[in-house]
Amino acid sequence: MNQDASTAPLLPTMSVVRQFHALTKPRVIQLIVFCALIGMVLAVPGMPSLAQAGLAATACFGIWLVSAAAAAFNCIVEQHIDAKMKRTAWRPTARGQLSNLQTLVFSALLCAAGSAILFLWVNPLTMWLTFATFVGYAVIYTVILKPLTPQNIVIGGASGAMPPVLGWAAMTGDVGPEALILFLIIFLWTPPHFWALALYRVEDYRKSGLPMLPVTHGSEFTRLQILLYTGVLFAACLLPFVYGMSSWLYLLTAIVLSIWFCAYAWRLLRNYSDALARTTFRFSLIHLSALFAALLLDHYLL
Numbered sequence: 001m002n003q004d005a006s007t008a009p010l011l012p013t014m015s016v017v018r019q020f021h022a023l024t025k026p027r028v029i030q031l032i033v034f035c036a037l038i039g040m041v042l043a044v045p046g047m048p049s050l051a052q053a054g055l056a057a058t059a060c061f062g063i064w065l066v067s068a069a070a071a072a073f074n075c076i077v078e079q080h081i082d083a084k085m086k087r088t089a090w091r092p093t094a095r096g097q098l099s100n101l102q103t104l105v106f107s108a109l110l111c112a113a114g115s116a117i118l119f120l121w122v123n124p125l126t127m128w129l130t131f132a133t134f135v136g137y138a139v140i141y142t143v144i145l146k147p148l149t150p151q152n153i154v155i156g157g158a159s160g161a162m163p164p165v166l167g168w169a170a171m172t173g174d175v176g177p178e179a180l181i182l183f184l185i186i187f188l189w190t191p192p193h194f195w196a197l198a199l200y201r202v203e204d205y206r207k208s209g210l211p212m213l214p215v216t217h218g219s220e221f222t223r224l225q226i227l228l229y230t231g232v233l234f235a236a237c238l239l240p241f242v243y244g245m246s247s248w249l250y251l252l253t254a255i256v257l258s259i260w261f262c263a264y265a266w267r268l269l270r271n272y273s274d275a276l277a278r279t280t281f282r283f284s285l286i287h288l289s290a291l292f293a294a295l296l297l298d299h300y301l302l
Contacts, residue, residue: 039167
């Protein structure tokens with residue numbers, strides 16, 4: 001899960017607290033925790049008890065800590081790449097405001113604290129799944145896949161799709177098919193979301209040396225892939241209704257959002273502009289957030 005930080009303020013200096021906070025990529029982490037919370041809510045029939053609400057809050061905090069640790073570790077690995085890209089040049093590691101040692105210690109402390117909370121007060125399965133997600137994103141995706149293949153975001157998208165699985169495991173102690181459906185939706189959503197960003201940031205990625213799809217295969221091929229993925233994503237978004245997880249409120253919302261996303265993808269393919277790619281990227285965030293919000297409303301209202 002990625003967000004455009006091009007609007008982030010380019011401050012001459014930041015306080016130390018703000019520098020460490022920036023390492024956690026807070027807007028990205030908010031979406032991760034939100035998706036995990038949806039998994040928690042859907043795993044509990046009806047209104048949660050006070051104990052279940054407390055468990056969910058504890059799990060959200062633990063997941064937030066480990067996710068923030070992964071984001072900080074990512075800043076260490078990619079500091080030289082970040083420095084070359086306008087979208088990320090403001091990060092404290094890219095600007096040399098925080099050393100690698102400071103960032104590594106910060107990441108380790110967050111990961112250790114989050115893992116301990118999940119293990120002691122949630123359940124071991126959630127802790128291990130969350131830690132595996134940390135390794136998948138911070139090491140397998142960032143260190144190995146991202147500089148190696150233009151399909152990095154497809155394979156690495158598995159880590160970004162884990163939050164609802166973590167949420168489900170936190171409340172039930174296992175991973176059910178419902179959680180895997182939510183995982184599939186985010187997994188298929190990630191490539192068109194990220195490639196829309198990569199299209200209008202292609203020069204940044206070319207300078208960075210990363211083999212992103214618009215750099216290696218060109219704009220037209222990338223736009224075709226976005227259209228194909230949004231089509232498959234449309235089908236996946238219907239699965240909660242087909243499986244019986246949701247009712248008509250979610251179904252109607254999913255259809256409208258998915259048609260809208262496909263329309264953006266079609267327009268991108270037929271008549272590309274950077275402005276349209278930027279709008280498509282921003283809509284993809286609305287798509288996922290509104291889709292999961294509809295699942296939440298459907299769960300309680302119908």
